Amino acid sequence: MGSCQSQQCSHGAGPQEEKSKEDIQLDEQLKRIKHKLLVMSGKGGVGKSSVASYLAVGLSKLGYRVGLLDVDLHGPSIPGMLGLRGMFRVDPDENLLIPHKYNDFLQVVSIQCLLEDSDAAVIWRGPVKHGVIKQFIAEAKWGDLDFLLIDSPPGTGDEPLSVAQMMPDAKAVIVTTPQEVSLADVRKSINFCRKVNMPILGLVENMNGLICPHCNKEVPLFGKGGGGKMAEKMGVHLLGSLPFDPRVVESADIGKSLLEQTDDSPFLKALGKLIAEVVSRSGIQQGGTVQKEAGAADTLSDPQSFKVAIPMAGGALTNHFGHCEQFLIVDVQKGVIGNKETITPPPHEPGLLPRWLGELNVNLIIAGGMGSRAIELFNQQNIKVVTGAPCLPPEELIQQYLANTLKTGANACDH
Template identity: 40%
Template sequence: MFRRDVTGGKDNSYSQAVGRAKISSTSDRGVQEKQRQHMARGLPNQKPIAGVKRVIVVASGKGGVGKSTTAVNLALGLMANDPNLSVGLLDADVFGPSVPKLMNLKGNPELTENNLMRPLVNFGVPCMSMGFLVEDTAPIVWRGLMVMSAIEKLLRQVDWGRLDYLVVDMPPGTGDVQLSITQNVPIAGAVIVSTPQDIALLDARRGAEMFRKVKVPVLGLVQNMSVFQCPKCSHQTHIFGADGARELAHTLGVEVLGDIPLHLNIRETSDAGRPVVVSSPDSPEAEAYKKIAASVVRRLEDSSG
């Protein structure tokens, strides 16, 4: 049985145990704080890219959801909405670069007097990609350190001039490249691309949560391939499901920036290196991308305000 003191309080041994628990809890918090400070010292300092005002990353949890097509048309949509803007495009997918094909660009970058690479330009957008530095069909079989070195060169050894926005087409997933970019460069915001399919949304949520952990604002979700409209009868079919990205956006507390249909025109213009925003600027598909670009700008202004 517990012994009680003359004041009727709990046993002294109980009080002592509570005291030790408080000391232990305080000690644990101290250790955790020291670990946090140690980890923070180990992270690289974020440095802006010379000449670039804002960096927007376009990401997805998995491949095959139309991320690169969205990134390209987002960059062009920003300029279509405001011709006074200067917008660049960085292809950060080292293993599967898509920007050269989508932007119809080939060749090797020239070097400036300062030994910086000059981006290749089409449709008024300066572009940089690992695809400009290797042969089209050459596989890139690199380990992590080589990939990080390549990313550092693409970020720091390019003469972008003066840009209002740099749109970064991120590789799929939540790996080393994503962490390296977010830890080295101040990111204004992230756009998450997903189809409405459940399996894609699972990975999209992982991507959004990763950006939140590294303190990158998630501007919103793009629901790609949201609906298929038959070119003959105009019947609409939700091949990948309906409104899955909207439900995920509600769960994450972010907004849906826009819906992109599954349309033959988008596929054909992309494969031809003539993105739909510039090749069919008055089409509903192009309008969908321009609406997303306007939503991105509005969200950036809201967050900075």
């Protein structure tokens, strides 16, 4: 990866040759990214970066392969919010920057992870910013992605314009709060997108009321419903409204997303609906009800009576199937959840888990993702496999499965 702190990259080639090579790399990488979402706002302080990070983590927990690119070059905050520390490494064979890994399905690139001093001021003009953003896309080892979320700085300056020029198929997610001063700036963001022919996926109304932790009453800190009215007036889709939750601020300060917890708070409920709306509006086929993977057992002998294994972390399903720390084994008889047992699996070896779970008389697995070879091995054990399941508590997953309402997304590990 060339140095991002110089105005011109140099790998020993002339300017025209280098430009051509970089443009080819850019085109090749963009072809491997299905959906590009530019998260932007008309002004600062509306929680744009928080929305970007929560969308990225939430999508990754559904098993989608996600990249999060922080192009707020003067005020990067994504690494701190996600607890990512240290400088980037470079792949010596391909000379590509290796993004930081938040989890197995989320990679992050930010200028902050290229600065030895995190407090250093980045003083760059527009052309340099454009070149750095191009390098972050073309010369980072992203691989195949379902989503690339780009967190841009507030306003309609160089960074969002560069993204619009590089990614003609990108769509905008515009973040606002209900108060009028924020909505006035949002109108400028909407008009910017229309000026550069960038489709708008929708508007997110953030901090839409505080649920008092003492009396459970809603307090309209920044007004109420202004985002919905603005969306209707400007002809933009309202993706969702997120209530103000002080824990979002606290979790950002310690670098740990609230999505690593499991609760039924108004914020996480609203966030779940928002993420589902983003997926739906992006045109991804989620499959409606449970999908059968190729090679998997077709049916259970009794669809209301079975023994199911669910890979667990923090009280909910985890996408780390082959390397999860614990499995929850649950007996279901005639549609009623019975005995539950948490078991630590044996050390991971190829082909071991299918035999081990078969010996435990498991005949159903609900997972976020699984490789095709593993699915074949489970099929040989006559164990049905459901992949693409959301990261929900096990009882909820089982109840949805029994009711044939379990929504599944992409197989989080389809190799």
